[in-house]
Amino acid sequence: MEINIQKNVLEANETEADRNRKYFNENNVFVLNMMSSPGSGKTETLCKTLTKLAPKIRVGVLVGDICTTNDADRLAVTGAKVLQINTDQFGGDCHLAAHVVEKYALELGCEDLDLLIVENIGNLVCPAEFDIGEDAKAVMLSVTEGEDKPLKYPVIFQVADIAILNKIDLLPYLDFDAGLAVENMKKVHPQIPVFEIAAKTEEGLEPWIQWLKEKVAQKIGRK
């Protein structure tokens, strides 16, 4: 019974995600769904990344949190068009469902954007199951979270198109084997590209930014 309810919710979400996909394609905007645990550094990474994309690439961000507009405030200074989604009005949802993304994407307006980033709720479980009509999914893991997380939370690493290993500037102070973490990512998703970065110091940001630029160019070229 519980499984049927879950199936129905996911099927309804799929229909709404298809509607989003159509809207994003019509507006020729590349949409990236960024997922991670709370505090892995999604917002800091976006802050550092987006300043390097503007003004050539026109960026919008929908930033999901249960409460507060902290992240939107931080991101607004990059020059991106930013809208905060607070899920406390949707029952404190632990993920962004497609219909929630639709509501806010329409409010933000995608007509003048090349890239829309959806910073999902900090959660390594639920966001993995909800298609939002995005072009690609990124999963971020911080080196403070333990090498075994890809094995313990495999679904999010399986559905992601790329993985970002963040906070590598902290490696000297941790018992964390970055090689093992990447190996575990590839155990659950063999071909996944992994970008090792330190958002704070901007180490390793370039390949990830290059990946983003290529994806945006491909989508625009597909016009």
Added chain:
Amino acid sequence: MEINIQKNVLEANETEADRNRKYFNENNVFVLNMMSSPGSGKTETLCKTLTKLAPKIRVGVLVGDICTTNDADRLAVTGAKVLQINTDQFGGDCHLAAHVVEKYALELGCEDLDLLIVENIGNLVCPAEFDIGEDAKAVMLSVTEGEDKPLKYPVIFQVADIAILNKIDLLPYLDFDAGLAVENMKKVHPQIPVFEIAAKTEEGLEPWIQWLKEKVAQKIGRK
């Protein structure tokens, strides 16, 4: 409609949690529900804590993960009775529901225990909403996760009886204001006791262990 389904699920869970509570009370075992993000250090904290409780306090642990038995393997060496719960067989659930805890608590057997710790799925959102019949809830935050997490994920801090701020040994290497983190916890839950610890170095463990011992003694004394 979605809200009604959620309400029904939570009501069904409440009935099952009441059944658990009865079972735990009959067996005179203090039950603590430990919640946090993935990688905050629940397992490491329990490894260090449980060796200090045995053999005087007889401890059982139910450890929830979507996949793997890594955590159960780590905890087994403490001498506690440990059982791994993998939620991939329950649709990859992002929290431990009361009926799942019931199944495993019965399998573990609480007759010979003074303390049962339920290490919940790493998730700062969903576990907060599911009563499992426990005596107390603990929420853990790691100093690598950002001071604003209590404001962004307030429910879990509101329902928790205590908070643990872990990995304070990393403070010298981070821009993290521990005072502000505690202040934010108290903003959403003014009276919450906060234990600042470093599980790895065992700094600050004693007050938290003392709290646990007192709670167990109170429950046993209530016999």
